[in-house]
Amino acid sequence: MIDLRSDTITTPTPEMIEAMSRAELGDDFFRDDPTVLDFEAQVADLLGVESAMLVISGTMGNIVSAMALAPRGTSIIVEATAHIHINESGWPSTIAGLTPRPVQGIGGMISATALTDAIAAGQSRLSAPTSLLCLENTHNAAGGRVMSPEDLAVLAGIAHDNGLNVHLDGARIFNAAISLGRSVSDFVQPVDTTTFCLCKGLSCPLGAVVAGSSEIIEKTRRWRQIIGGGMRQAGVIAAAGRVALRTMVARLEEDHQNAKLLATRLRDAGLDVDPSAIETNIVFVNLPSGNFDTAYLHSEMLENGVRISPPKAGRLRLVTHREITQSEALMASDLIAKTCEAARGRQLSSVNNAGMDAIY
Ligand SMILES: Cc1ncc(COP(=O)(O)O)c(C=O)c1O
Incomplete structure (x- = not known):
């Protein structure tokens, strides 16, 4: 069977399974799992940020990032066809108490003018104040389109200048990096939090990572606990993640x-x-x-x-x-x-x- 439905259908490689079965494990609640600690440190280093945290899925990474960056009752700017807006079962309103403010992009990318207009619209007393800009790279519904680190930095700069935080849904950020021949950290530097998935092109059986400053990642850790995403011997996931970072990116x-x-x-x-x-x-x-x-x-x-x-x-x-x-x-x-x-x-x-x- 040739399966073109999604890159999520990939199964773990024999090397991943071997690494999972041999992983040194502990209880991640107590920050005792050496494989998780090592993997998270590797990711933080690779992305050029202070801290990273393993989560079960890309959706969970997006949820905990938004909850750490956007107070309940505020609104978040999303591209109108962003995965967060159309394909994540409505968590901004149901779980996070956030109102999505969709902005139509071109090829998945919001223009600087459209962003500025959306921020201005959010300043009305009739609107939920806007606290967060969510970007997506690569952009799924736009056909895997890539936003350059420079374009991303322009949008993040406008958001920051207006007091908004910025989250990057980088489920496929390694695809973006490989496509432009850039370092993945170039895409991560302009934003406050980044999520990427281990179980898409990187072929792990599950898992995603949230990355950012130590202060924000500690907040996401608490939100992960609240929504039931705390893990114990999560080194079995991290072990596959370590193999993925070494063997799955260039390909x-x-x-x-x-x-x-x-x-x-x-x-x-x-x-x-x-x-x-x-x-x-x-x-x-x-x-x-x-x-x-x-x-x-x-x-x-x-x-x-x-x-x-x-x-x-x-x-x-x-x-x-x-x-x-x-x-x-x-x-x-x-x-x-x-x-x-x-x-x-x-x-x-x-x-x-x-x-x-x-x-x-
Ligand atoms: C752009 C994007 N963000 C987030 C996700 C959510 O990832 P997960 O399925 O691991 O929750 C996906 C999944 O396809 C995606 O394509």
């Missing part, structure tokens, strides 16, 4: 090349996709409007050995990762092109409820 370039190849092949076959917009490992294909049977496309692909997320809002998302080789990317693109041709002109054959859970 992301391969995923980016395969995504570009996939997009180019689909464009050459007549599909609506722009290979020049592919900067990392996510490809969006705009499906034909009018009669086009997305349910048929999904089931026919599955029947022929290629798993895709059901198309959502007329777009098909394809994600490359460690378990997709170059020849598989090519095979899959030929099958997608052929099946799209067959789906064109067909009435929707069934309501595909699985689309509700497409992960983008």
Whole structure:
């Protein structure tokens, strides 16, 4: 099965499993787990920040960061299609007491003017005061687009100058760093907190990290405890994380090349996709409007050995990762092109409820 649904489907490497089984463990509540301590110190060093904390998931990293940086009853500026805003089940309001203030970006990026306008709008007595800017890099719903450290610093600078804190949802920040040939710390320096995921392109079975100053990370540690994210022998996760940092970062370039190849092949076959917009490992294909049977496309692909997320809002998302080789990317693109041709002109054959859970 060629699985293009997400880079989260990657399974741990044999080296990770070996490291997990041999990890020296302790109780992380007491800060006694040497593997966690060593991993967190390694991450802090790599990112050029004072402190880092292991969490279960990227969502949890975003939640505890926002709770540490934004008082309840305030609002947070998010790009309108940001993962935090559209794909994290509404935690800003349900858990954190925060009102999202969505701002439309271009290619996932909020312009300096739009940010300044949003900050000004938040100063009205009728608005929840704005306390936090959340950025996302790479930007998932924009097709893995990368924001340069310089662009990021401009937005963070505007936010800071206006008294806002800044959180970076860097679930795929290593993809951004590899894509631009920059150090990951360049993206982290301008912001107050950064989250990145271990279980996407980095292939760990679970885990994410929050990084920032020691003072803020201590606050996130307390919020992690409150929302039930305290861990005990978490060294089993950290052990895989250490292997990921050593073995999984440089190879992301391969995923980016395969995504570009996939997009180019689909464009050459007549599909609506722009290979020049592919900067990392996510490809969006705009499906034909009018009669086009997305349910048929999904089931026919599955029947022929290629798993895709059901198309959502007329777009098909394809994600490359460690378990997709170059020849598989090519095979899959030929099958997608052929099946799209067959789906064109067909009435929707069934309501595909699985689309509700497409992960983008
Ligand atoms: C940009 C972005 N942020 C956050 C997350 C959440 O990560 P997790 O699934 O580990 O909660 C994802 C997951 O796909 C993501 O794409």
